[in-house]
Amino acid sequence: MASPPDRKYTKEHEWVKLDGDVGTVGITDYAQDQLGDIVFVDMPVSGTAVTALEKFGEIESVKAVSELFAPVSGEVVERNEGLEGSPQWVNDDPYGDGWMIRVRLSNAREVDALMSSDDYEEFLRTAAE
Amino acid sequence: MAHETGTLLHTPLYDEHVRLGARMVPFAGWEMPVQYTGVIEEHNAVRQRAGMFDVSHMGRFEVHGQDAARFLGYICTWDMARLAPGEGHYAAACNEAGGILDDVYVFSLDPERYLIVVNASNAPKMKAWMEGHIANFNARLVDRYESTAMIAVQGPEAIERMGGDFVRSIKPRHCAETDWRGHRLFASRTGYTGEDGLELVIGAEAAPDLWRELLEAEITPVGLGARDTLRLEAALLLYGNDMDEETNPLEVGLDWVVTFDDGADFLGRTALQHIAKAGVERTLVCLRALDRGVMRHGCAIVSGGQNVGIVTSGTFSPTLGTSIGMGFVPRAMAEGTRIDVDVRGRVLPAEIVPRPFYKRPKKK
Numbered sequence: 001m002a003s004p005p006d007r008k009y010t011k012e013h014e015w016v017k018l019d020g021d022v023g024t025v026g027i028t029d030y031a032q033d034q035l036g037d038i039v040f041v042d043m044p045v046s047g048t049a050v051t052a053l054e055k056f057g058e059i060e061s062v063k064a065v066s067e068l069f070a071p072v073s074g075e076v077v078e079r080n081e082g083l084e085g086s087p088q089w090v091n092d093d094p095y096g097d098g099w100m101i102r103v104r105l106s107n108a109r110e111v112d113a114l115m116s117s118d119d120y121e122e123f124l125r126t127a128a129e
Numbered sequence: 130m131a132h133e134t135g136t137l138l139h140t141p142l143y144d145e146h147v148r149l150g151a152r153m154v155p156f157a158g159w160e161m162p163v164q165y166t167g168v169i170e171e172h173n174a175v176r177q178r179a180g181m182f183d184v185s186h187m188g189r190f191e192v193h194g195q196d197a198a199r200f201l202g203y204i205c206t207w208d209m210a211r212l213a214p215g216e217g218h219y220a221a222a223c224n225e226a227g228g229i230l231d232d233v234y235v236f237s238l239d240p241e242r243y244l245i246v247v248n249a250s251n252a253p254k255m256k257a258w259m260e261g262h263i264a265n266f267n268a269r270l271v272d273r274y275e276s277t278a279m280i281a282v283q284g285p286e287a288i289e290r291m292g293g294d295f296v297r298s299i300k301p302r303h304c305a306e307t308d309w310r311g312h313r314l315f316a317s318r319t320g321y322t323g324e325d326g327l328e329l330v331i332g333a334e335a336a337p338d339l340w341r342e343l344l345e346a347e348i349t350p351v352g353l354g355a356r357d358t359l360r361l362e363a364a365l366l367l368y369g370n371d372m373d374e375e376t377n378p379l380e381v382g383l384d385w386v387v388t389f390d391d392g393a394d395f396l397g398r399t400a401l402q403h404i405a406k407a408g409v410e411r412t413l414v415c416l417r418a419l420d421r422g423v424m425r426h427g428c429a430i431v432s433g434g435q436n437v438g439i440v441t442s443g444t445f446s447p448t449l450g451t452s453i454g455m456g457f458v459p460r461a462m463a464e465g466t467r468i469d470v471d472v473r474g475r476v477l478p479a480e481i482v483p484r485p486f487y488k489r490p491k492k493k
Binding site (some may be wrong): 036037039040042058061062063065075093 | 167169170185267358421422423445447452473475
């Protein structure tokens with residue numbers, strides 16, 4: 001699955017898609033594929049402050065647990081409650097229904113430091129070598 | 130032949146796994162398939178139809194000679210002299226202190242020829258240990274590790290999909306040998322999934338052909354990921370997780386494989402008899418989560434604000450749709466007791482439940 005060009009990416013395989021000063025955050029197709037069947041996503045509630053490149057939650061696949069890192073800093077304004085009953089949405093639709101949290105950005109310039117979809121795909125290719 | 134690449138060993142079926150697009154991971158010194166399509170899909174294939182596993186990484190040794198049964202009875206907690214040809218039994222192998230060196234399956238092929246299957250992670254240790262003890266017996270150890278491959282075929286449709294009189298003739302926990310296209314094929318009605326099925330041992334050079342024939346019978350390849358969820362649902366122990374040399378068979382529910390009654394001497398007997406008399410201090414129980422979250426190996430078990438035990442195995446159960454695990458708790462804690470599992474600081478409420486989590490439906 002190609003990385004959508006309408007968002008930015010981290011080296012930890014998260015994405016953020018901006019709508020005004022609110023960024024929607026999820027993990028990439030590569031990340032969900034590596035994790036395998038996802039069975040639980042532990043995410044912060046609305047009002048929680050998250051910090052760029054710091055842990056904001058955990059994701060459990062059948063096999064293992066992994067940490068989730070925030071691409072941007074700000075306050076959580078919404079989390080994807082649908083994932084509570086249907087964590088497999090992260091596998092099925094990582095760039096759509098599998099989103100995790102929405103964050104009101106405290107510093108919009110942080111986004112500039114993230115990768116474009118082309119940069120991210122190049123990053124994946126380099127990492128594979 | 131198993132051959133080494135870098136530091137990881139390859140089974141004779143390695144190329145088959147790669148061809149099927151499996152994700153390969155290091156496991157106990159081997160490069161093994163962890164999944165082909167997905168853990169839950171593969172898990173369900175075994176529960177509902179039939180799946181097959183490359184278990185060639187498990188150690189296989191034959192014991193030949195007049196004293197073969199006596200030797201195996203001495204190194205195992207269950208008296209292997211009781212096995213008639215064509216029968217198999219599970220046991221622990223213990224050190225003098227009663228600590229578990231490995232859990233093993235022993236099969237009697239004929240009165241002077243036995244097969245012992247040991248864990249991959251323990252195979253080098255067990256080989257050296259058996260070699261050390263066999264010198265006192267009129268028996269010899271024959272290494273079948275590299276010359277053979279091992280495939281487990283498991284699931285309610287396993288026997289039917291394999292077909293043939295040979296396969297159907299083998300009763301549960303029994304074994305037999307036959308000729309398969311000029312190669313010796315060993316089969317036992319055993320497994321590690323809680324399902325019916327067979328475990329096959331075949332010459333390494335014939336293994337890929339057998340694997341492909343099973344694929345053609347629409348038996349789903351299953352990786353180590355689902356092997357773990359399947360065995361944990363069936364509450365089968367995993368060496369290194371649920372037991373080790375600091376663990377004795379009596380505290381992990383393996384008292385049924387310890388034969389004190391017939392007077393046969395075996396390694397660890399004296400120590401285990403003392404433990405049996407004094408009673409175990411802790412016991413391995415089954416745990417079922419009462420909320421979302423996944424318990425894992427090493428999580429603390431908490432009761433009344435106190436750490437009372439530890440989770441030895443934990444995962445997400447595809448069959449139950451919740452997290453399950455096994456862990457040590459004080460002996461007095463009974464089924465139905467509510468406890469908490471500390472999942473990296475997050476409290477996951479759980480309950481001690483009867484063993485196992487999953488039992489296959491009785492055949493009509």
